[in-house]
Amino acid sequence: MTHRESSAQRCAWTKDNAVATTSTPRESAAGLPPLTPGRYRNRLGLISIIACFGGLLFGYDTGVINGALRPMTAELGLTPFTEGVVTSSLVFAAAIGALCCGRLSDGWGRRKTIIMLAVLFFAGTLFVVFTPNYEVLVVGRVLLGLAVGGASTVVPVFLSELAPYEIRGSIAGRNEVAIVIGQLSAFVINAVIGNVFSEFTGVWRVMFAICAIPAICLFVGMLRMPESPRWLVEKGRHEEALAVLKTVRPEDRAIAELGEVEQVAEEEQTERQVGLRAVLSNKWLFRILLVGVGLGIAQQLTGINSIMYYGQTVLVESGFDEHAALIANIAPGIIAVVGGFIALTMMDRIDRRKTFTIGLTLTTSCHLLIGLASMMLEVGNPARPYVILALVVAFVGSMQTFLNVAVWVYLSEVFPLHMRGIGTGVSIFMLWVTNGFLSLYFPSLVAGVGITGTFFLFAGVGVLALIFVITQVPETRGRTLEALEEDVSTGAIYAVKERRSRRVTH
Template identity: 75%
Template sequence: MSTDQPSRQGKSALPPLVAGAYRKRLGLISVIACFGGLLFGYDTGVINGALRPMSADLGLTPFTEGVATSALVFAAALGALLAGQLSDLWGRRKAIILLSVLFFAGTVFVVTTPNLELLVTGRILIGLAVGGASTVVPVYLGELAPYEIRGSIAGRNELAIVSGQLAAYVLNAIIGTTLGHVEGVWRIMFAICAIPAICLFVGMLRMPESPRWLVEKGRTDDALTVLKTVRTDDRAVAEVADVQNVKKEEEHQHQIGLRAVFANKWLRRILLIAIGLGIAQQLTGINSIMYFGQTVLIESGFDQSAALIANIAPGIIAVIGGIIALKLMDRLDRRKTFIIGLSLTTACHLLIGLSSIILPAGNPVRPYVILFLVVAFVGSMQTFLNVAVWVYLSEVFPLHMRGLGIGISVLMLWITNGFLSLYFLPLVDAVGITGTFFLFAGVGVIALIFVITQVPETRGRTLEELEEDVTTGAIYTISDHAGHSAK
């Protein structure tokens, strides 16, 4: 597929993207920023193996286990909203530095807690940081990346997230099997979170601010200086001019901030679409598997020790899927990626439900079949949905509402995640694996219809071109035309 839509649409003629030392600089920035994604992944994944020893140590009940788990998730919803607005006001870089401090402080609370109250306090601090990272890091990367490779650059954060989750599963398995006899072993599992938090803090002190945010704040010279470190000089000048032109048009038409969102039906529509996409991603049940995969595997027939080790398999396939997704992001349209992903995940849900009926409890094959299907589900999700959704949310909003727009969208995503994490185990207990995954399959069909009928295409256009198309509603006409042409 060609990605030269800007020239086709006659909007922008940026100098071509060429090889150079600036690509290494861009790579370094993405590595440092993605420590936020690594923390996101580790902090959400570590509970998977730490929950049982933590519950025994602190005397938690099933209800307080749910509270300790979901506290992070609901706090992440608030963190996503607050950090999005903070990054609009204060800057993407400073917001990420603040998040690194929250990650570290929350880890200290959790590791040293003598009771549930301080545990929940620490989980809330970490949750605020996780939600903030899920909002600000993709925007930061998306605003620094050239549009030709924006998908693979912004998508690195999702790869970092699943790498963090895999690290949590592997370290949980190693620590749990070698130090399981040590009192408070779960504290060691959580303490590891402090290392990437320190790396993120120190690294971001030396990273630049988003050039697009700088232009928005009237600091054009600073923006050009930053952009020249990650582009050729002529490309940097042309991009800054594009951002300036769009900013002037918005100011002339009074299209600034929250008021502009409510006054413009196309901005309201794109916000609702982004919210719907985030909710659809969560309603696949992916994070229920990532948080409670060990429990699902025990329910399928593995014993506790085997489930802890087998739980590494979904983590491995998630990282492999993330690597494949980065290769696809700049080659395959976002809509097509979503449709493939939802089709595959829904099929996996149906097969998991059917296999749990065909292979009754006690059948020696049952746990391995369900493990294979869970791995297939996670692989499909990671290859075609997770990376693409986060990239989409980071690029689809106009600059003046980008932090607010992704903040609201991710707020709703995390609220959905929170309710699933709170009620997933009771749901499995009430209707079993069969009913749970059939329910996910039904939701998957609805999500597929939503994507096909509502979600517009964003690949292959600069952020400034997308901004104009979203604000005027042209993005829906372009997507419809592209869809008809593909047929």
Template identity: 65%
Template sequence: MSGPATEKPSRPLPPLTEGVHKRRLGLVALVATFGGLLFGYDTGVINGALEPMSAELGLKADTQGLVTSSLLVGAAIGAVSIGKLSDAWGRRKTIIMLAVLFFLGTAVCVFAPEIVVLLIGRFLLGMAVGGASTVVPVFLAELAPYEIRGSLSGRNEMMIVVGQLAAFVVNAILGNTLGHMDHIWRIMLAICALPAICLFFGMLRMPESPRWLINQGRHDEALAVLKTIRSEERAIAEIEDVQQVNELEKKENETGLKSVLKNKWLLRILLVGIALAVFQQLTGINSIMYYGSIVLEQSGFALNAALVANIAPGVIAVIGAFIALWMMEKINRRTTVITGYTLVTLFHVLIGIASFAVPADSAARPYIILILVVCFVGSMQTFLNVATWVLLSEIFPLHMRAVGMGFSVFCMWIANALVSYFFPVALEAVGLTGSFFGFAVINAIAILVMFKFLPETRGRTLESVEEDVTTGAIFAVGRKK
């Protein structure tokens, strides 16, 4: 890299206006976030399906972890490979391909005769989940005006938790009404085919990312797309700014991983992205989202009661997501994230203390732990989940966005897979107390890392963020806000 881009956008952008274009933008976001809904359902459905699946297929603690983590390994590979593919194919075509992959993976799981075929189906679903976790947030961020980018991009995380809640509700209904059936877990998994079909046909009518089109030199198409989701005056001004920064970056930057490794500021923003992604998983949130029923059984609930009680964390996650979307344009990203890790650490400690101090035969024990779990999930969803995905979608310059997002999310899914694989083993070895005290220590470290290194991006265009990342100015600004 020969030097940083130093030119600034020539003028302030015209303000956002109401109209058909705003409704069109909302529709595009709704359709694209069906990818997030699928992400949520496929990761959440295992929570209730695992026990009947284990009974039918003879799964033990280690093979339960394998079935759960096989999706996550697939997601790690999908995040890197499909994220990069979207640079060549475009965001829209890639999301359509992901819808097909979601449907195919669901079909393989539903008709799996034994564990090996089931693992193949879970891996295919993981590829789709990983691809969606990378491509959909980038697609939304590249479509969104900077004034509402946080709340628009954050809708994907909201749909993820809606999908997880849907999985919990479906599991509870089917488990309590048809739990006597031998293949009930197959019905739980099969429902995922419906949103996959909606995503496929919906994306056929959606536009391509205008920023991706500009990067491909298709400026007229980009302007035509932007005019459908902005006022004409705003669309023209925004296209000029994107073109200006894109041309400067093409002149002064190599693309891909090589350019990142040669520039200390790009390498630093990549490490920040990796830290955001990995620490989000090390909160242990998916120990609840994947094994919540088992955790609640260990707390003292009966099996069917645990399935119903497990809906409570799903409900609070959705409520938290709505609050998080409201906060995105009102509170700085750094403040939100640091607050989140502080609260999560506190509730980890309290869960550990309650598990240790409240007698196992106490009638109050399961409800105390359930309340603390709900508080943990609520804190996570309100302050961390949405903010993490929004930050990952906006901190990387365009020329390294696929690489940065893909590699960060790859690391996220590897961390997710490791936590998911080892959590049942840890639960068996050290119980709830040891498991959640361990999470508390890790997240105390996360507070320090985010305080020292996390930059601020709220209220800025992607092009402005890109320029300051390239020069390193964003890291100084992050501490002052």
């Protein structure tokens, strides 16, 4: 079918459904043909599984350091400072990877970028596993970080652009579930290998070597996956876009949805809105970029990744011995996976802003309780480690159920097509920079002010984050990407938020 033929069919469909599309040119979320049962759902499921190997690698590579750090330090003679460098080098490199791969995916394509990331994951693993010294280890961690950051930006966007708007949250959110499954896998493998082969000096190399397997699966799998249809339309490849849409939608829905994407792309070409220049010249685009940056920073300032990276350290500080802490550290990983699956069931049912508000309220409460427990239960009290462990588990569960999945989904859907790569890239860049500073200074923070002061500080930041979400973050659930694009570009998305707020107050 030619581009002209597909446009004619789309126009005919629009005429027949004019009643459903009378308010604005792009307001068609309710007017698109329904998602009838079909084989396309299986195809969507397969695509999400393959792409989410990127999230699995993200989780494993960030979680494996939790149990590998102590034997690594013993073998390579790391100091407390070089321990921080080894841990944070991945995170700071991830910030660069997020920023660069967002732009790269805009020009090169989502699919090709993910394939390149699979190669980076594999190369970084080889550097770490066969490292003879600290310097080569850091190079390997940097390569892994570039891949992790790229995956954190490109995979959610790829899934969001392929998914129908009705189930976009649950499809794009699968990547975050894959991340925590990767982290849990790292915790379990660390506990098994670390306890069974504790006398083996190179045990930490085996822990890292495991991640070569999903890297190979991601590379091979993505060779058979399609490109994002929205990216194809932006590049003028309309026939290819329609062919892809027909594999992941009913045919009438594919034709109608292509029409929406084409209209948006044509208007962007007319207005010459391109990347960073469009963002800086439009106050509404700049504002939504600030919202994305603020949300990414707020997510990290809860301290979630400090727990995921240094969970064993926190548990040892609370009173567990080293081997018991390694095993106990599995509990937060399990609750993270459970919370992730619960989040997927809620993503297309509960508004994003409400989810953020509930999550920040719960995590801030957990921070306060952890600080109080560590203050009231003295070191040596047999109940102290178990109470703190229970509260850490509650914190991780709240974070994963209400914040982590929702934040990654939100960042993948809120930006207009022409700035989606750079918007997600900049937001996730700042997310990773915040993560990096926390991972670098968290051990010093705990050493300086203890668990009590650390978690009271997190609680104070949580209150500020809650105020930010309530006052600044607009809603995105239940809208097509094209309808969201128009409202974001014109500022109408903030007016919708204000009208909803007035209705609630009255």
